[in-house]
Amino acid sequence: MTPVNEHPGEVPSSARKSIFRATILNPLAPERIEFFKDGALAIDDGGTILAAGEYRPILRAHRGAKVVDLAGRLVIPGFVDAHTHLPQYPAAGLHGKQLLDWLDSFIYPAERNFTPRAAARLAPVFFARLLSCGVTTAAVYCSVQKESTRIAFRAAERSGIRAIIGKAMMDRNVPRFLRETTEQSLRASEELCREWNGADRGRLKYAFTPRYAPSCSAELMREAARMARASGAYIQTHLAENRAEVEWVRRLFPKAASYTNVYENAGMLTERTVLAHCIYLGARERLLIARNRCGVAHCPASNLFLQSGMMPLREMLDSGLRIGLGSDVAGGPTLDPFATMRTAVYVATARALAPGSRARARMIGVSTAFFLATMGGATALGLEGVTGNLAPGKDADFAVINPKLFDGGCGVYGQADNAETIVSQLVFLGDERAVEMTFVRGRRCYSAEWSERPSR
Numbered sequence: 413m414t415p416v417n418e419h420p421g422e423v424p425s426s427a428r429k430s431i432f433r434a435t436i437l438n439p440l441a442p443e444r445i446e447f448f449k450d451g452a453l454a455i456d457d458g459g460t461i462l463a464a465g466e467y468r469p470i471l472r473a474h475r476g477a478k479v480v481d482l483a484g485r486l487v488i489p490g491f492v493d494a495h496t497h498l499p500q501y502p503a504a505g506l507h508g509k510q511l512l513d514w515l516d517s518f519i520y521p522a523e524r525n526f527t528p529r530a531a532a533r534l535a536p537v538f539f540a541r542l543l544s545c546g547v548t549t550a551a552v553y554c555s556v557q558k559e560s561t562r563i564a565f566r567a568a569e570r571s572g573i574r575a576i577i578g579k580a581m582m583d584r585n586v587p588r589f590l591r592e593t594t595e596q597s598l599r600a601s602e603e604l605c606r607e608w609n610g611a612d613r614g615r616l617k618y619a620f621t622p623r624y625a626p627s628c629s630a631e632l633m634r635e636a637a638r639m640a641r642a643s644g645a646y647i648q649t650h651l652a653e654n655r656a657e658v659e660w661v662r663r664l665f666p667k668a669a670s671y672t673n674v675y676e677n678a679g680m681l682t683e684r685t686v687l688a689h690c691i692y693l694g695a696r697e698r699l700l701i702a703r704n705r706c707g708v709a710h711c712p713a714s715n716l717f718l719q720s721g722m723m724p725l726r727e728m729l730d731s732g733l734r735i736g737l738g739s740d741v742a743g744g745p746t747l748d749p750f751a752t753m754r755t756a757v758y759v760a761t762a763r764a765l766a767p768g769s770r771a772r773a774r775m776i777g778v779s780t781a782f783f784l785a786t787m788g789g790a791t792a793l794g795l796e797g798v799t800g801n802l803a804p805g806k807d808a809d810f811a812v813i814n815p816k817l818f819d820g821g822c823g824v825y826g827q828a829d830n831a832e833t834i835v836s837q838l839v840f841l842g843d844e845r846a847v848e849m850t851f852v853r854g855r856r857c858y859s860a861e862w863s864e865r866p867s868r
């Protein structure tokens with residue numbers, strides 16, 4: 413890779429404002445991507461966005477700003493991974509089993525290995541990988557170990573990424589080596605929440621993480637929800653991912669009207685709740701989620717990898733739900749958000765083409781996938797005022813993409829001058845090799861070649 417200028421992204425500390433000159437893609441709504449071919453992103457030295465638009469007017473409006481020339485590059489908002497599992501990273505790519513067998517065979521043993529020593533090795537790699545893929549925000553599950561979760565927070569803090577992290581809570585129906593008492597689980601989670609929720613001016617947040625209804629007693633879920641409300645922290649869990657899981661929940665909670673109703677009864681459906689998968693939901697359950705303004709993490713790659721099913725994305729979007737994309741590693745095989753975006757398009761297409769389907773109306777396009785991977789994710793996590801696109805006043809969370817590096821740098825791409833072509837190639841040809849730099853709050857947290865050290 414040959415950089416166009418010598419040190420792109422280097423911003424001298426004396427400059428109060430910086431202007432990044434590049435082609436800008438700014439997702440506003442599922443089908444509305446703002447596009448400036450010769451564009452600019454202006455940020456202040458506190459890492460806040462001042463403007464995104466045409467280069468010349470922005471240059472005039474911010475005289476004296478340091479100009480960083482990113483000729484030939486795209487500046488896009490950082491991606492949001494709305495659902496992923498840190499301790500499962502070494503168990504990614506193990507195909508062939510469905511959810512409940514997969515958890516028993518591969519995942520619980522992997523999570524048993526999430527000792528503090530393992531966490532100290534794994535967490536920096538995990539966050540570095542997310543940043544190198546252009547991900548600036550992630551909602552992350554750890555396993556039950558308190559100290560390992562603390563180590564994960566420290567690694568996230570050092571890496572510069574924006575993250576919502578929680579210790580998994582499980583007091584039943586899991587192997588003894590991961591099972592906690594209800595009291596232990598609550599105390600450890602409360603302690604971590606006290607330590608980390610809101611750290612670094614809100615860059616790090618805590619999520620109470622009752623794993624899913626089968627591994628949690630009603631009391632555990634109720635108390636976790638109460639603690640989350642009291643502290644303003646998040647709740648994250650899995651919902652209706654797999655038919656056998658749904659049937660199991662029906663047997664475990666015979667009085668509940670539905671799986672979603674189990675969480676409703678526990679007080680878990682809040683504006684700060686993120687529900688992963690949501691494949692097998694009835695119309696009433698969808699309404700319940702919409703009414704409580706919960707976020708939904710759509711995990712299309714995981715849903716295929718674990719043979720779980722296909723979430724009705726188009727219908728869910730039409731219900732007004734707040735939806736983002738999740739890698740769900742290790743349910744999904746990769747942290748790469750480009751892979752998750754194109755899988756979302758493929759899955760919606762496969763669903764639309766299935767016999768008996770009302771065909772094309774249910775497909776989604778590349779703009780929707782790009783929106784879901786950025787602004788949709790931010791909205792699902794209640795961070796729409798902070799990140800997700802390049803609106804003035806938001807934190808400067810963005811990635812610099814070099815289209816010349818699409819498809820491994822074959823040199824054929826990168827000349828397009830219209831948004832449709834660029835977004836389409838971004839979604840279908842992009843991968844982490846095309847990500848040159850990633851910034852969170854204006855701080856460079858990843859650089860492909862020029863420097864390993866973050867700088868402002």
Ligand code: GUN
Binds near residue numbers: 515650740743
């Ligand atoms: N349901 C409960 N735990 C998990 C998990 O770790 N991954 C996925 N995909 N689904 C789950």
Ligand code: ZN
Binds near residue numbers: 495
């Ligand atoms: Zn998951």
